[in-house]
Amino acid sequence: MSSVNVSLTDARAVVTQYRNLAMSGVVLVGLVIFGATTIDGFWSLLNLRQNLVFASFLGIASIGQTLCALIGGLDLSIAFVIGAANIGIVKFFNLGWSSALAVLVILCAAAGVGALSGLISSRQRGQDLVVTLGVGTALLGLVQIAVSSGGNSGVSGGMIMGTVPKWITNLTSLDSAIGFAPSVVLWAVLAAITMLLLRRTWVGRGLYALGGNQTAAERVLIPRRWMWILVYAVSAVTAASAGILLLGFTGGGYAAVGNPYLFTTIAAVLIGGTSLVGGQGGYGLTMMGVLILTVLQTILSGYSLSYSAQEAIYGALIIPMVALYARSPHPRTLV
Amino acid sequence: MIASDAQLPQRAGRPHLSFGDVFAREKTLVTPGSLFIVLFVMAAIRGPHLLSSDGLAGALIGAGPLVIATMAITAIAIAGPAGVDLSVGPVMTFINIELVLKVPDPLRGPVAFFAIAIGIGIALQVAMATLVAVLRVSTVVVTLAVYLIVDGLNTVILPQPGGEAPSWLANWGAGSHVFSPVLYVLLATFALWALISRTTLFRNIRLMGANDRTAFVSGVRLIPTRLGAHAIAGIFVGIASIMYTGLIGSADPTAGQSFTLSTVTALVIGGASLAGGRARALGSVLGAVDMWLISYVLTTINFGLNASYWVQLTTGAVLVLALLAGGVLSDLAGLRQNRAQARAHI
Numbered sequence: 015m016s017s018v019n020v021s022l023t024d025a026r027a028v029v030t031q032y033r034n035l036a037m038s039g040v041v042l043v044g045l046v047i048f049g050a051t052t053i054d055g056f057w058s059l060l061n062l063r064q065n066l067v068f069a070s071f072l073g074i075a076s077i078g079q080t081l082c083a084l085i086g087g088l089d090l091s092i093a094f095v096i097g098a099a100n101i102g103i104v105k106f107f108n109l110g111w112s113s114a115l116a117v118l119v120i121l122c123a124a125a126g127v128g129a130l131s132g133l134i135s136s137r138q139r140g141q142d143l144v145v146t147l148g149v150g151t152a153l154l155g156l157v158q159i160a161v162s163s164g165g166n167s168g169v170s171g172g173m174i175m176g177t178v179p180k181w182i183t184n185l186t187s188l189d190s191a192i193g194f195a196p197s198v199v200l201w202a203v204l205a206a207i208t209m210l211l212l213r214r215t216w217v218g219r220g221l222y223a224l225g226g227n228q229t230a231a232e233r234v235l236i237p238r239r240w241m242w243i244l245v246y247a248v249s250a251v252t253a254a255s256a257g258i259l260l261l262g263f264t265g266g267g268y269a270a271v272g273n274p275y276l277f278t279t280i281a282a283v284l285i286g287g288t289s290l291v292g293g294q295g296g297y298g299l300t301m302m303g304v305l306i307l308t309v310l311q312t313i314l315s316g317y318s319l320s321y322s323a324q325e326a327i328y329g330a331l332i333i334p335m336v337a338l339y340a341r342s343p344h345p346r347t348l349v
Numbered sequence: 350m351i352a353s354d355a356q357l358p359q360r361a362g363r364p365h366l367s368f369g370d371v372f373a374r375e376k377t378l379v380t381p382g383s384l385f386i387v388l389f390v391m392a393a394i395r396g397p398h399l400l401s402s403d404g405l406a407g408a409l410i411g412a413g414p415l416v417i418a419t420m421a422i423t424a425i426a427i428a429g430p431a432g433v434d435l436s437v438g439p440v441m442t443f444i445n446i447e448l449v450l451k452v453p454d455p456l457r458g459p460v461a462f463f464a465i466a467i468g469i470g471i472a473l474q475v476a477m478a479t480l481v482a483v484l485r486v487s488t489v490v491v492t493l494a495v496y497l498i499v500d501g502l503n504t505v506i507l508p509q510p511g512g513e514a515p516s517w518l519a520n521w522g523a524g525s526h527v528f529s530p531v532l533y534v535l536l537a538t539f540a541l542w543a544l545i546s547r548t549t550l551f552r553n554i555r556l557m558g559a560n561d562r563t564a565f566v567s568g569v570r571l572i573p574t575r576l577g578a579h580a581i582a583g584i585f586v587g588i589a590s591i592m593y594t595g596l597i598g599s600a601d602p603t604a605g606q607s608f609t610l611s612t613v614t615a616l617v618i619g620g621a622s623l624a625g626g627r628a629r630a631l632g633s634v635l636g637a638v639d640m641w642l643i644s645y646v647l648t649t650i651n652f653g654l655n656a657s658y659w660v661q662l663t664t665g666a667v668l669v670l671a672l673l674a675g676g677v678l679s680d681l682a683g684l685r686q687n688r689a690q691a692r693a694h695i
Contacts, residue, residue: 152665158658322504329497341485345565
């Protein structure tokens with residue numbers, strides 16, 4: 015590879031990134047205008063603040079999915095980790111643990127499970143999909159067994175009741191001093207940290223390098239296995255955080271609470287414009303994807319479409335978006 | 350890369366196979382095969398009813414839909430790269446709903462049912478293949494999008510399980526005798542696969558999955574080949590949904606997600622390489638039967654109210670362990686090859 019070639023690819027990557035940002039921006043603005051003109055109350059501050067709370071759940075859960083996509087992986091365990099954290103922490107509360115300890119234990123356990131997924135996935139390329147699926151399914155089964163064992167505080171139909179500490183409920187409450195729910199602020203802070211880490215640190219640049227060309231990245235001594243472990247651990251921690259926030263929002267543990275996130279996190283990543291092949295994109299794009307999905311959801315609910323119809327429309331959106339900016343090259347250009 | 354390209358013409362001509370080649374071909378069967386033996390022994394001890402005539406009949410109709418659906422996505426896995434068909438569950442459910450609710454009375458006979466099911470299967474799969482091949486969007490993305498679209502539509506068309514399959518088909522679910530239409534359909538499906546896998550099209554699909562650049566420079570037309578792979582999958586998805594309709598005797602819009610997850614799990618246990626080019630129907634069939642045996646063995650153990658959680662835990666754990674076992678085996682087998690390749694690179 016000559017240096018000319020490299021700088022050309024570089025320039026192309028930069029152009030791609032801004033083009034994707036611009037395109038998702040256009041889609042978002044278009045949706046907002048459409049919603050504001052056709053739905054009463056769409057433009058109210060209350061609706062805006064409420065939407066941002068929904069966006070913060072998806073946004074935080076999508077941090078991990080974005081990192082996975084950047085190294086060329088996928089995390090299908092997010093939905094299960096959300097559900098496991100959601101009911102697991104209620105069990106800890108019911109056992110009388112202090113809330114801070116319970117949160118800490120849940121996040122650490124999530125990191126451990128994620129690290130395990132990353133370690134196994136890193137063994138062979140292309141297996142992350144099924145590894146995370148297997149680890150996620152097993153985890154949720156295990157946590158449900160653990161939660162329903164011992165005492166009468168068992169799960170019934172995947173639900174578990176308990177008293178949720180006030181501060182966790184307040185995280186998603188709209189009447190806070192700052193005007194926005196604390197979960198939205200938390201999302202903004204986490205987003206800023208993620209983007210800073212991706213842009214300014216050795217680890218962040220290493221993720222892009224690994225996603226762009228695994229062999230080359232290993233030759234410049236980027237530790238592939240540790241990167242995979244780190245990324246999947248972070249993904250599980252962000253998923254578990256979303257699970258805890260969702261508990262604050264709904265007020266009761268529910269094992270299937272994460273199910274909508276199984277594929278919407280991937281949809282957010284794809285619609286934002288991060289490629290699943292790896293090495294291209296970033297969390298800023300995913301945030302656009304999250305906002306697009308949230309606004310779209312409001313519009314579709316405004317037209318009183320069911321969740322199933324919304325799901326179908328998300329799906330129909332993915333193909334044109336990806337076809338616009340994440341097509342793979344024709345083999346003839348690679349020979 | 351250079352080394353493997355140099356080997357290709359020799360392999361395509363199928364000269365004698367060395368021991369290493371045979372082991373490399375059969376090693377993918379070690380995991381699903383040994384899992385099958387362990388599970389079968391457990392099943393025979395815990396629930397000897399399985400070995401009776403109606404026990405076997407129940408096994409055929411119980412495992413049948415999963416077995417055939419896994420064969421379907423095997424064709425797509427072979428076509429690679431990262432050829433995981435996530436849409437299989439919702440697509441099968443969609444055909445199930447169409448058959449039970451939408452087909453008018455004069456067309457409710459076996460011939461018309463098979464024609465309609467296979468027709469819908471092929472149409473949907475070819476539509477997906479067109480997006481994959483012409484737009485060049487990856488298989489995972491397209492099938493994920495179709496998963497969401499069709500799964501959403503299913504619940505819109507039919508919010509609750511319901512409807513009634515024609516009696517000739519609903520009788521399949523009773524599973525009281527081994528020598529029933531279920532067995533003949535399964536055997537015919539296997540025979541169909543055996544025929545298809547001997548065609549030139551199928552060999553081209555394998556080559557495309559193993560290395561699409563090599564296939565391209567060898568004159569394989571990539572777009573028709575990919576359409577062909579998905580059309581094959583469509584045939585088997587159609588048959589699988591007929592068998593599924595026979596199993597439940599009605600229409601169920603909620604089965605999509607879990608069916609996709611079990612099918613992909615069975616595929617991976619069966620030793621398919623998701624990188625493309627390498628997957629065997631025998632492995633996939635064993636993987637699917639393994640999945641059914643796991644649930645059979647678990648039903649013989651009394652977990653009380655927690656049964657479904659135990660099924661979840663065991664399925665997930667078996668999936669991960671099967672992957673690990675497969676990985677260790679291929680590490681062992683590939684060690685020598687990798688070293689030789691590394692030397693060629695230097």
